[in-house]
Amino acid sequence: MATAPDSGKPTAAQALAPDRHRKASDQSIYDAIYEAVLTQRLPPGSRLPEVALSELFGVSRSIIRKALTRLASDHVIEQRPNQMAMVARPDVEETRQIFAARRLVEGEVMRLTAGTLSKARLQELKRLVKDEKSAHQSGRDQDRVHCSMEVHRFLARHCPNQVLGRMMRELVLRTSIVIALYKSPGMSACFLGDDHARLAELIAQGKGDQAADLAHRHLRALEDLLDLNEADTTIDLARILRPET
């Protein structure tokens, strides 16, 4: 327990409220939790009791368990035997690996996607970037995070290589989790200058290599903003238990 802030104590179910009392498929439940984690309404460590969720969504535990199994398979939540599922809390080492993997995959996705988008798609993309900026300026943080994620997810969704696209979406989500976990207080997560706008421009112009390079630097800068000093877990414990001099 000493290693974890342990987050909200009851169950963070209010973040999933909208479609209450309506029969939901396991896909819609999966989506609801996925979206809530992505937009950081469900912070890392949030507990997800099966019974509470089954009552919330108006289905039996079977459906809930299927959704949770899939979420665990995607590393969104952690499931340990006989314990409640909780939103994943990757350690510092895994965080670095996630960023490294995402740089590799997202770079290639940029390269493949550049120059392949229709005019209509480019309009959509620029709209997302614009919405993000306006949300940022008017301080609607919830919206800003949502749009920021959607920029990356949009590019992943429209990558010609959908195998890579899927991987990238998974990595975007895991990145969102570790940002929520390790961000320094007050940092403007993932709004670094107008990187997204410039990225969209390079994609539109078909400059794949430059887009990949920008994405690479974007992600590196993002990682550098995080508070990734170990100094936790076992080390703290040892220092606390050491007799004072």
Added chain:
Amino acid sequence: MATAPDSGKPTAAQALAPDRHRKASDQSIYDAIYEAVLTQRLPPGSRLPEVALSELFGVSRSIIRKALTRLASDHVIEQRPNQMAMVARPDVEETRQIFAARRLVEGEVMRLTAGTLSKARLQELKRLVKDEKSAHQSGRDQDRVHCSMEVHRFLARHCPNQVLGRMMRELVLRTSIVIALYKSPGMSACFLGDDHARLAELIAQGKGDQAADLAHRHLRALEDLLDLNEADTTIDLARILRPET
């Protein structure tokens, strides 16, 4: 039906026989099916009825369903509503994407892994390569495929970046599936010269870039051995239905 050879008609359950009559966890069932698909004992399109599996492993359908859900999540099997699960049968386009993704990921894994393996680990690796060669020479194809897969999986397992390592294992499995699907008759799948031996050598010497390059060419050559001409599915149908001249 016209598009599929439809594989073995009953249920290819004999490929999973070993641990019959023993209570099995969903993990062990997952592993059994995973391994059977990996070594091509369960060819693409094989049907996996829940009841048959539950009897085979001596557990209820709940456990089976959990294992199947996870396998579907990993793209090992396809699950459609109210139909039996079956081993995945990716189309030609997805096959190309899988290879492209794997080249990207495996190349980076080689780069990261080169020079990081202990002497003992290098011994293991060389042993695998040796076993593969001997299996090849004595014509034990089952063993050869197993060892060949294990070479790649071994490297993935010991990559310093385990996030990438996991992705690579998933891609190795999917590659195995599409090889089983599209290999030209009689080809020696994934035994291209002594690529694996040379790869092991480069890894041992810490030459990451060269290892990545070799892996890249290895996979390219492998893809080229496949029979990836479309000419199936809808096109054949159109030609068949066209009135003769």
Added chain:
DNA sequence: GCGCCACCCGGTGTATACATTTCGGGCTCG
């Protein structure tokens, strides 16, 4: 004889009952 339709069977989808485990509060004993 040839189609069409109703039935049946084998499969998955969902809910629920029951077993098992974990964690914590409070009692008891040293």
Added chain:
DNA sequence: CGAGCCCGAAATGTATACACCGGGTGGCGC
């Protein structure tokens, strides 16, 4: 007074009952 044990609430783990769906087959009508 404190440490340890016991027990119960609440969660998950598993099995099972039943509903539903889809495909194949046999009979019936034309």
